[in-house]
Amino acid sequence: MSDAATDPDKIEGPTPDNALRAADQAARPEKVLAADGTPLKRSLNRALRMQKMRALLLIAPLLLFVLLTFIAPIADMLFRSVENQIVSTTLPRTTAALGNWDASQDPVPDETVFEALYYDMFLAAEAKEHTKLGTRLNYEETGISSLFRSSGRKLDDIGEDRIDALEDLNETWEDAAFWFALMSGPEGGEKDAALLDAQRERMAELSGHSYSGDIGFAPAAAISALLPRATRAYTAFAIFTAIDDGDVVAEEEPWEAVKIALSEDLRDPDSISALEDYSGPGAAELRAAQPVMADMPPLDFRQAFLDIDEDWGDTDNWQTIQIYSPSYTSGYFLNAVDMEKTPDGPQFRDEKERIYWLLLKRTLFMSLVITGSCILLGYPVAWILANLPMRTANLLMILVLLPFWTSLLVRTSAWKVMLQQQGVINDVLVWLGLVDDSARLIMINNQFGTIVAMTHILLPFMILPMYSVMQTIPPSYLRAAKSLGATNWTAFWRVYFPQSVPGIGAGSILVFILSIGYYITPEIVGGTTGTFISNRIAYHISSSLNWGLAAALGTILLAVVLILYWAYDKIVGIDNVKLG
């Protein structure tokens, strides 16, 4: 109160502050100069800069620490909740080819998609990235993981007869050096640097590490024009061999996919006509191979994949791949609110499969109950502490703080001992005859157990702010109210309680926000009905490894907290929150 009396903003007339303010206003029209003639403002800023720098230096270690260990991971998690580049980086050409596919017209995509899938998968399988994509897509459609896994193993078998035919024709097609010479072209010839760079970039996107550096190979421009598929495949092979395997390209026989690509090129009318003008290395071998390849039956990639696994004919799998082709997806968020992406747009899952909405509601409800019970239990304690003599209050405060000094796990486990069916409380009740031995109360591994244990654990966070606020309420207010005719209850309710609300607010925010994200206690005592959404997040982080979904759930939780905080600010006003 005495502070308010001296507050210059509220007092009119001659106070020192008002005088300063008046002087300030009077001086404003003309620029005030310092003794050396520079504007006073600039001199002042210069004088203050040193102080500011010093202050910044002092907080710099903490600032960096927080940025690195707190802000950055949060930003990363937020990003992960929408990030979905794995599909388009692993199967770039397939997803591009899938763009035109319409599931309602054609249950299975056409041959071009399967051809693209073959080359994409072959490269991904060599880089061992296809199983990751399988795992990713399996979150959306069960079974894709095993489909990718088995297909990756059997890709080598596709088009075996062509490769055999090629190698029967001339053994040089098994010769690594011949392939290297064919693809490199004549010495000093023009190189297709663009293709090399494009393939490097594609490989980098696929496996997530850099592919720069010398690989001892560059595709010839002529061969790249003549045999586009084979050159592209060989370039990828060369990059992979040189960088990932650390081998010499010229000494390694190319992948089956390269030979398949060559056979496809040799059936292409454009290549056939261009081949007549070609005079680079391997021209004779190519001309010899061309009619053989042209006479072979066309290679049906679609049938080949269906032979490997008939699930490739499943429309759902293809729709999943198509829906998750974009680099960013709302799929994780939709999953987090029990929806799924379908070709017809987002739709709710079946009633039986909805769990996150239920968990979120349960988390909010239980957090509210815990906050409420903390207020009910904490308020009288804080009141007594605030009204006792200092010495006694400090002693009792130790009892309040005692839980802080005990391990969280120990406290939670203690509740397990207390509440379980063969536990202390049940034993006492049975011994007293209040409960029959056959009908022992179930107080743990359910909501009740979680609420009891968490209320106990979070109680200090409620008592401390309430206590520090109550301490600042002078007892004279209650006396004044009573002298004005208020009963004890009225004096408390109309005068004391409203002034203690900031403490309740601060405590409630603390307890609510802590409990909404609590993990360990619900995990231990929650059973199935008492777990929180955080337990599900932890499950996705550590067991199912669906980090995207975990990130989306975490983001929603963060948003809920922020919205509640904002609502609290609107309704109660955050200025009304006091920690002391």
Place this chain on the structure above:
Amino acid sequence: MAEKQTDDAFVEFERVQKSYDGETLVVKDLNLSVPRGEFLTMLGPSGSGKTTCLMMLAGFETATHGDIRLGGTSINNIPPHKRGIGMVFQNYALFPHMTIAENLSFPLEVRKIGKADREKKVKRALEMVEMGDFGGRRPAQLSGGQQQRVALARALVFEPELVLMDEPLGALDKQLREKMQFEITDLAHNLGITTVYVTHDQTEALTMSDRVAVFDDGRIQQIAPPDALYEEPENSFVAQFIGENNTMLGTIKEIKDSVALVELDGGAVIDAKPINVSDVGARTRVSIRPERVEVDKNRLQPGAHTIKAEVLEFIYMGDIFRTRLRVGDNDDFIVKTRNAPDQRRMQPGEQIEIGWLPEDCRALDA
């Protein structure tokens, strides 16, 4: 101060004792009766028991022994909220979460007074303290003096017959305090309410009160109107506590016709009026107010007693001169003289003769 003193005692303390720890008495055998309409001030140093008395009267402390009566009925067992006593607290205790109007309305609401009536009374009370325009503000938006007025209005709004004030002006600066002193007494007299006012500021007590009860050591040392208290202190505590005083220790030589002959420790023998000394040979403390001492021989009243003194220090204070003298073995003897055109300014070291009327010199307990 021309308040009529009625005989019916409105507030009565009868043999009241109070102990907090069961070992020492904070209030020892207090007997006090305050007539209706009187402005009584409880004055005393801190720890003298005056605030405890007020709190017992308000009902926040219970008397360990004795009876407190209000309007003839014992209120020992009546809780504070049923006593109907208005109270102004040292820090005003205005409820910070309510506006001024709500603060004033609070005592009316708990008395279940209708809304229209309430608003009328609140308005009247605010106007009474010239705060009519501030009803919508919060206490924190008011200055100390304004809060003081609101606290006063709140204590009066439910028209109590008795108002208690616990050092209400302690937090104000000097000028405001003097203004508020005047306003409070004015208001109390105009409304005809009985006021018990606690302060440790003797100027406040003298200027505001009909009667002042001087507390020390858990007892009332003297209860009297301000002029009597100042001019006729009944013991040496009151003499020294109220105003400035010159005291000299001595021994009673003789008492005759209400004049005591006192031999000061310095050897001089003076006349004094015996107050609470009776036996010849008893130690006594003679007391004389600085302004009752005459330093100019020519102005001495007939029958005045004279004594030699040496000027030690002369202080110019504007309206008065304050001269420190050595009289006998007391070298802290103060004389105040008016700054009149013919008043002489004495020089340190000067030997002079001072004098006073024997009835201004009171022989009190040592």
